[in-house]
Amino acid sequence: MSKLPNIGTSIFTVMSKMATEYDAVNLSQGFPNFPVDKRLTTIVAQLASENVHQYLPMAGYPPLLTKIAQLTYRSYKRTIRTDTEILVTAGATQGIFTTIQALIKSNDEVIILDPSYDCYEAPVLLCNAKPVRVPLNDNYTPNWEKIENACSSKTKMIIINNPHNPTGKIWIHSDFEALENILQKYPEMIVLSDEVYEYITFEKKHISAHTRENILNRCIIISSFGKSFHVTGWKIGYLIAPEHLMKEIKKVHQFLVFSVNSICQVAISNYLDLVSVEEISQLYIEKRNYFCALLKESRFKLLPCEGTYFQVASYASISNENDVDFCKRLITEHGVAAIPISTFYENNKDNHLIRFCFAKDNATLEKAAKKLCAI
Template sequence: MKKLERVYFLYFCFMSKLPNITTSIFSVMSQLANQHGAINLSQGFPNFPEDERLLQISERIIRDNIHQYTPMAGLPSLLKKIANQTLKQYGREVNTATEMLITAGATQGVFTAINTFVNQGDEALILDPSYDSYEPSVLVAGGKPVRVSLNDDYTPNFNRIESAISVKTKMIVINNPHNPTGRIWTEQDFETLETILEKHPQILILGDEVYEYITFSQPHISFNMRPKLVERTIIASSFGKSLHVTGWKVGYLIAPEHLMFEMKKVHQFLVFSVNSFSQHAISEYLDVVDFSEVSKMYQRKRDLFQNLIENSRFKLMPCDGTYFQVVNYNQISNKNDVDFAKELIVNHGVASIPISVFYNDNTDRHMLRFCFAKTDETLIAAANKLNQI
């Protein structure tokens, strides 16, 4: 066999399920930022210290007998406290034994949910711009991702959503509050979705609500609060976002028993159980943390960042929640957003994420995403650079 023939033979024999997936844009931008000493507002993680109370709890329990496997579904005390918080926040009673699952971050929860229910040939609707883990999870499951663009203002376009539904549609993935745009669904949005899905009882909902406790201009409406949808909805959330400990990788799923029973089968052979120390620490910390204070802290940071750059040539887009601010740079450059984001790092010392990478067709409206989950000093320094452009 000739060398070229052998290369093709090996390629097709050992082709992965994700042959077209390339290096994440987050890694690309962070690496470029490091090379040029730029202020990194690209990746979505805080650069300020954790709550001192959480650190004290962690230091105190580190020598306790808490380092072996927890039960597969999660630490019972943590499950109970999540259930209590869900009842307090949304008025939904959740059975800790049959309707909850602790996951290794929300990303693992999303992967588990999709790979439990999406089968070969099934279609899953994904609303663009979308978080980059959804499509690969569908592809690994053997399904077909159907990408549906939001409106230009990043609100849901229900005409497009309804037109995209087919007899093969098994799931719709809805991220609310929305990354990367910071928009939040309204009561009317949910009512419209309910009307559409009433015609399609075969469709499951995967509600990615990892930013549920980071909202500003209007309260977060959770799928936990929607009686017409809750029995067909899997809700994913994340302590990494809510408690700004992204490296701990602790999230959770809430779903009705008939769905959770099946997801636990996949979960047990994917990770079995989640980091025991983090579960114990978070369980105790939930006795003292106030999630409303988390929202207030991030609103102050959002307001600070917006005020700092409001007189720049960047146009601020609405930010209802999350810790991301989207801006338009039409007044500055005609370059595509990927090239402009790289130029911003190399020439101006600030890293962002171009919004086009969150679209299947790379829709480019000259938008960038900045993460404001940073110290005030970091935001001030970044704004000073942005204001000079």
């Protein structure tokens, strides 16, 4: 009998498979197709012949833990302890899964804000806990009245995603103030803050949970080197949490993966001496602006993108069909793959919106845009 009877093949897998079958331009899955920074690949090439291929300490490569602490201080002015508050993970998804498995018990409730990424719900269900899906407002800001109404004595965790996938929305100060007010009323509730796109923001500066003193003792923050440094296939991220929560998370981590890819950890540790995170935002703001300019004459209406490397677009002026069918036809008839936004909702809410990934080289964006503008 299935432990996840209502969870099937991911929409990302479905659309990428169709894109391959129909030789479509794949703007569906969220991974870059342009070359990795040569400084990083040079480091990897040098390390390949060095003694960096055996198990590292369970929590992570000690010099990398130090670099993460330094990066967190530079970015957010937060001081963290390398020995008790940082854990290197096999990607952000593993960090999220491990955290939920460690801290959520049977019959607990976990608030998930829709539209939401699909890796949040499954680990909650595997804990025999209850995911409570609360929709965001139509402009993708949090609806704090609905969120508070969804809270109860059973609520153990709220999962937040900022910058937000799939919409690119960024929280403002009043959102955190509202969250802090709720946490005061529910002292047992903790926050899981998914911030994997923290360094991919544009006109608005990302406000991290790292900067909110009132919640740090109750907050686990997830980050991703894969997203930040365009090496998604490395599956390497990290999480930061207070010691009393980290102790429990490490108990699960040691039996799930024990330790993370050694050469990748050493490579990123060395790379952090060379790279500036400010370079990341500049790269992607150029990608976003270029992609938007290419689609200016199309019939798609582009929604604001404040962060991430995703662009949400309305096709309402093109078709009345549901977004899943539209995305499938977009592949089969027009040769471009995108993701339907309804699949991020518990109730499959369909606003005729789809998500494009613009983390692609210019030639790919131009090829896709030519096809999209012809619709």
